[in-house]
Amino acid sequence: MKKLLVAAAIAAAFGSAQAQQTVKIGMPLTLSGQFADAASQMLNGAKTYMKMHGDTVAGKKIEIITRDVGGPAPDVAKRLSQELVVRDGVDILAGYVLTPNAMAAGDVSAEAKKFMVVMNAATSVVITKSPYMIRTSVTLPQVMETFGTWAATKGGLKQSYTMVTDYGPGIDAEGAFQSAFKAAGGNIVGAVRFPVANPDFSAFVQRAKDIGPESIFIFIPGGAQPAALGKAMAERGIDKKKTRVLGSGETTAEAALKSMGDNALDIITAWHYDYTSKNPLNVKFVKEYQGVSGGRNPDFFSIGGYDGMHAIYEALKKTKGNTDAEALIGAAKGLKWESPRGPMMIDPETRDVVQNVYIRRVQKVGGELVNVPFETIPMVKDPAGERRKQAAAKK
Amino acid sequence: MFSSAVGVLFDGFAYGMLLFLLSVGLSVTLGMMNFVNLAHCTFAAVGGYCTVTVVNRLGWPFLAALPIAFVAGALLSVVLERLLFRRLYRASDLDQCLVTIGIAFMSIATFAWFYTTEPQSARPPAYLLGSVELMGRSFGIYRLFLTAVGLAITALLVYSLEYTRFGARVRAAVDNQRMARGLGIDVDRAFLFTFALGGGLAGLGGALAIEVIGLESTLPLSVILVYVLIVVAVGGLGSIRGSLVAAIVLGITDTAGKYYFPWLGAFLIYLVMVALLMWRPLGLFGKR
Amino acid sequence: MANARRLEVVFWLCTLLPFVLTPNYLSLASQIAITALFALSLDLILGYAGIVSLGHAAFFGVGAYVAGLIAKHYWTEPISGLLIAGVLTGLLGYALSHIVVRFRHLALIMLTMGFGLLIAEAANSAHDLTGGADGLQGFRVPGVLGFKFDMFGRTAYAYSLGLLFFCFLICRRIIRSPFGLALRGIRENATRMPAIGAPSLSHLRKAYTMAAVVAGLAGAALTQTTSTVSLETLSFGRSADVLVILILGGAGRLYGGLIGAIVYMVARDQFSGINPQYWYFWIGLLLVAVVMFLPNGILGGFSKFLKPKN
Numbered sequence: 002m003k004k005l006l007v008a009a010a011i012a013a014a015f016g017s018a019q020a021q022q023t024v025k026i027g028m029p030l031t032l033s034g035q036f037a038d039a040a041s042q043m044l045n046g047a048k049t050y051m052k053m054h055g056d057t058v059a060g061k062k063i064e065i066i067t068r069d070v071g072g073p074a075p076d077v078a079k080r081l082s083q084e085l086v087v088r089d090g091v092d093i094l095a096g097y098v099l100t101p102n103a104m105a106a107g108d109v110s111a112e113a114k115k116f117m118v119v120m121n122a123a124t125s126v127v128i129t130k131s132p133y134m135i136r137t138s139v140t141l142p143q144v145m146e147t148f149g150t151w152a153a154t155k156g157g158l159k160q161s162y163t164m165v166t167d168y169g170p171g172i173d174a175e176g177a178f179q180s181a182f183k184a185a186g187g188n189i190v191g192a193v194r195f196p197v198a199n200p201d202f203s204a205f206v207q208r209a210k211d212i213g214p215e216s217i218f219i220f221i222p223g224g225a226q227p228a229a230l231g232k233a234m235a236e237r238g239i240d241k242k243k244t245r246v247l248g249s250g251e252t253t254a255e256a257a258l259k260s261m262g263d264n265a266l267d268i269i270t271a272w273h274y275d276y277t278s279k280n281p282l283n284v285k286f287v288k289e290y291q292g293v294s295g296g297r298n299p300d301f302f303s304i305g306g307y308d309g310m311h312a313i314y315e316a317l318k319k320t321k322g323n324t325d326a327e328a329l330i331g332a333a334k335g336l337k338w339e340s341p342r343g344p345m346m347i348d349p350e351t352r353d354v355v356q357n358v359y360i361r362r363v364q365k366v367g368g369e370l371v372n373v374p375f376e377t378i379p380m381v382k383d384p385a386g387e388r389r390k391q392a393a394a395k396k
Numbered sequence: 397m398f399s400s401a402v403g404v405l406f407d408g409f410a411y412g413m414l415l416f417l418l419s420v421g422l423s424v425t426l427g428m429m430n431f432v433n434l435a436h437c438t439f440a441a442v443g444g445y446c447t448v449t450v451v452n453r454l455g456w457p458f459l460a461a462l463p464i465a466f467v468a469g470a471l472l473s474v475v476l477e478r479l480l481f482r483r484l485y486r487a488s489d490l491d492q493c494l495v496t497i498g499i500a501f502m503s504i505a506t507f508a509w510f511y512t513t514e515p516q517s518a519r520p521p522a523y524l525l526g527s528v529e530l531m532g533r534s535f536g537i538y539r540l541f542l543t544a545v546g547l548a549i550t551a552l553l554v555y556s557l558e559y560t561r562f563g564a565r566v567r568a569a570v571d572n573q574r575m576a577r578g579l580g581i582d583v584d585r586a587f588l589f590t591f592a593l594g595g596g597l598a599g600l601g602g603a604l605a606i607e608v609i610g611l612e613s614t615l616p617l618s619v620i621l622v623y624v625l626i627v628v629a630v631g632g633l634g635s636i637r638g639s640l641v642a643a644i645v646l647g648i649t650d651t652a653g654k655y656y657f658p659w660l661g662a663f664l665i666y667l668v669m670v671a672l673l674m675w676r677p678l679g680l681f682g683k684r
Numbered sequence: 685m686a687n688a689r690r691l692e693v694v695f696w697l698c699t700l701l702p703f704v705l706t707p708n709y710l711s712l713a714s715q716i717a718i719t720a721l722f723a724l725s726l727d728l729i730l731g732y733a734g735i736v737s738l739g740h741a742a743f744f745g746v747g748a749y750v751a752g753l754i755a756k757h758y759w760t761e762p763i764s765g766l767l768i769a770g771v772l773t774g775l776l777g778y779a780l781s782h783i784v785v786r787f788r789h790l791a792l793i794m795l796t797m798g799f800g801l802l803i804a805e806a807a808n809s810a811h812d813l814t815g816g817a818d819g820l821q822g823f824r825v826p827g828v829l830g831f832k833f834d835m836f837g838r839t840a841y842a843y844s845l846g847l848l849f850f851c852f853l854i855c856r857r858i859i860r861s862p863f864g865l866a867l868r869g870i871r872e873n874a875t876r877m878p879a880i881g882a883p884s885l886s887h888l889r890k891a892y893t894m895a896a897v898v899a900g901l902a903g904a905a906l907t908q909t910t911s912t913v914s915l916e917t918l919s920f921g922r923s924a925d926v927l928v929i930l931i932l933g934g935a936g937r938l939y940g941g942l943i944g945a946i947v948y949m950v951a952r953d954q955f956s957g958i959n960p961q962y963w964y965f966w967i968g969l970l971l972v973a974v975v976m977f978l979p980n981g982i983l984g985g986f987s988k989f990l991k992p993k994n
Contacts, residue, residue, distance in 0.1 A: 032960045035614055038513035041961065069960040072921070075819050075912035080711045083835050088708040101819035105912045112835055124818055167661055167808065168817035196662035197808065198619035200609035203407045203536070204654035211400060225515040225610030232607060236527055236536040260517045297514060490931045491975045497928055498971030505965030622920065629794040662805050670798040674783070677791035
């Protein structure tokens with residue numbers, strides 16, 4: 002009995018000594034269910050960063066603790082975030098694939114005063130939920146408004162038909178693209194929304210083909226759907242000389258390109274990251290990533306995880322390992338770095354991501370279908386965040 | 397207008413054929429053997445993943461993978477029937493639900509373990525892709541293929557179950573177990589065969605579905621299971637003809653709804669199901 | 685009987701243990717209590733009236749959204765919000781009950797599922813009201829009776845547990861009344877009961893409405909204790925989960941849903957803590973094992989080992 006007690010005391014002392022030397026990062030992710038793939042890609046991105054840059058920063062060991070939220074379940078996300086703080090004693094909250102989960106966890110970050118890094122959740126307003134939050138992924142208005150403006154100006158398009166998934170991000174993307182497209186002189190000739198659980202896209206594609214607009218704009222969530230939509234488009238054979246196909250990065254993600262084959266040629270997308278980028282930083286990242294993920298290529302979830310870890314590392318370096326939320330958020334504001342996706346920055350005022358938006362066209366490069374960027378809109382801020390800032394300034 | 401209607405009917409019909417393959421096995425096992433198998437879509441997923449493996453890793457042609465998908469689905473259902481399900485034929489419906497949901501959970505984790513959570517694809521040969529122009533309307537070749545396979549399977553099923561000696565035994569076994577046993581029919585084997593056939597068809601359906609709806613590890617408990625249940629309920633338990641009609645009605649409704657009334661979104665399919673079931677609670681062709 | 689009573693007292697005393705033994709698990713305990721309440725409501729119709737529902741989350745979710753909307757647009761006092769949510773879901777349940785109780789077997793299951801899916805789709809479409817897939821935003825329920833809903837979940841658990849206990853007592857009362865007895869009679873033989881003077885359809889409607897009220901209360905409590913509402917509260921997945929939980933615990937035994945919720949959610953928490961990516965496998969194995977070794981759920985299985993009651 003005595004021995005046990007001694008052992009326990011030693012273990013406790015050792016544990017607490019170690020606790021001082023580690024920085025725990027709690028990541029509640031959707032590791033099971035419909036969004037499991039997004040979460041595992043994000044986690045692999047974070048792990049790749051740690052593999053490339055070591056697991057020690059400012060003299061402290063970095064430890065990731067993951068939990069499974071299972072889906073868009075803010076009650077669970079909030080509880081797991083609370084438990085990570087209360088039970089596991091994490092210093093930093095990170096991850097968050099889905100907007101409702103990030104919103105709910107924002108409350109925890111604000112209340113418990115924990116630094117929080119959103120590595121995906123792309124609805125603009127997420128960032129307002131906690132003063133200790135930064136985002137290293139993308140915001141929908143950032144890409145979609147930029148794309149809408151581009152399409153109606155440099156893209157030379159006068160009309161568009163929008164097709165989005167009938168859920169939060171889809172509706173936001175639709176709104177952002179439409180308003181920017183119209184503001185730049187374009188005309189929206191129609192809109193359709195896909196049900197969230199939609200196995201077969203053929204009818205929607207057929208309808209778009211029969212209407213025959215000058216361009217169609219597509220936004221669908223990642224997962225199996227881009228491939229299914231791609232197959233339907235391939236089968237219908239939309240004439241791209243007549244109808245330009247525009248979309249977000251998911252539309253021409255790796256799996257979707259594979260299933261579309263040559264029918265994907267000439268689809269134009271706006272996005273912030275693609276694994277085929279020849280940027281030397283990216284080439285190195287992809288190579289390391291494949292080692293971590295068992296041969297998979299990274300996607301935008303992965304780069305969100307990677308850059309999220311970078312922001313955490315850099316902020317910790319600046320605070321010399323101090324994990325106080327005020328100190329970390331102070332250090333993170335205005336951070337600038339070269340990411341595999343290109344230059345990026347954390348906006349010192351809105352704490353949101355600032356980055357290049359690339360306009361890409363699907364082309365054949367050495368027999369492979371690749372999203373080839375042909376235009377870069379540099380260092381775009383989240384326009385919705387800017388509007389919030391102006392509205393606040395007026396008051 | 398006319399030509400768009402033809403196109404929609406055709407697409408819906410082909411989609412219905414796919415739903416038919418995926419669900420007919422469940423209708424039979426649920427209707428004839430009274431076994432609630434919520435893990436039915438696991439067989440489809442197994443067929444799908446087999447196809448992916450055979451086509452992408454071994455480099456076999458897509459068409460050669462289809463019989464393998466059938467066998468895989470059938471094999472898995474035989475194993476499950478022998479190990480688990482046969483002990484539960486007398487258990488309550490609720491216990492059957494729980495066990496089969498448990499199996500579906502386990503299968504999802506297993507698929508994720510072996511194939512990761514990445515969406516998979518297995519590309520059919522080029523001659524099955526693209527579309528043909530007929531009367532100014534393009535018809536997807538793969539959907540033509542799907543329709544042909546579906547019709548062939550239906551013919552085969554109806555023939556073997558209704559016009560062969562073997563089919564007569566199976567029907568006797570499921571209609572009245574005791575009587576059939578008395579007549580010297582091996583009821584256990586008849587049940588096993590029925591399960592294998594249902595699982596095999598689901599496996600084939602899963603393989604064929606990759607090109608239309610994709611393949612993910614969550615397939616066993618995805619919206620496809622909901623569609624399958626709708627087909628089974630609307631068609632009427634245990635009725636092959638019922639499943640066929642229900643699947644086609646559902647496929648056409650879904651496609652036509654999306655084409656003509658896209659703003660109705662997902663409502664239409666559920667509204668149609670509710671209406672049909674309120675009209676005929678036993679399903680279109682159900683007897684009990 | 686006295687033994688059973690003692691067991692009940694012990695059970696409810698045990699529900700207080702998390703306050704002392706596992707103070708870091710109170711948020712989880714609170715959500716278990718809410719899930720248990722939800723399962724109890726399903727037990728009222730499934731276990732006692734034989735109505736198998738695969739769309740019970742409709743009531744849970746409507747209750748959750750009503751509570752959320754009240755907190756967002758009107759006031760944040762939770763108990764009144766709870767009551768209003770209960771009344772409104774009761775009305776919805778009563779309306780649907782006229783259709784639902786006429787059907788049996790697969791048609792019944794599919795119709796409840798259909799209504800559940802339709803309501804979930806409607807909530808998704810009513811984006812301006814519900815916030816759609818992003819969840820309802822912009823409200824916060826600070827606390828109840830001066831106690832704060834904080835991060836540690838002490839108030840939340842007390843609130844949820846109190847609600848569960850209160851509803852449980854009422855449900856037990858109902859089940860043991862002549863009305864409850866008639867319900868069980870209808871479950872066993874729906875055609876014969878009217879012959880002995882029990883109007884089966886109207887009884888079933890009442891049971892369905894009551895179950896809807898209790899489910900709505902559970903949903904509202906989840907909203908209030910977490911200050912979040914999302915479409916997930918209405919989802920098919922939640923309907924299926926609660927069915928699994930009830931069957932796991934044992935339907936038709938009042939405590940079945942409670943035991944099921946504890947076992948399922950603790951197992952889920954532990955498995956997913958150890959193995960966040962593949963915990964599904966272990967939960968599945970648990971379900972299979974329970975059916976193989978403890979038919980009719982955990983309580984059903986154990987009651988076989990124990991002496992028959994009375």
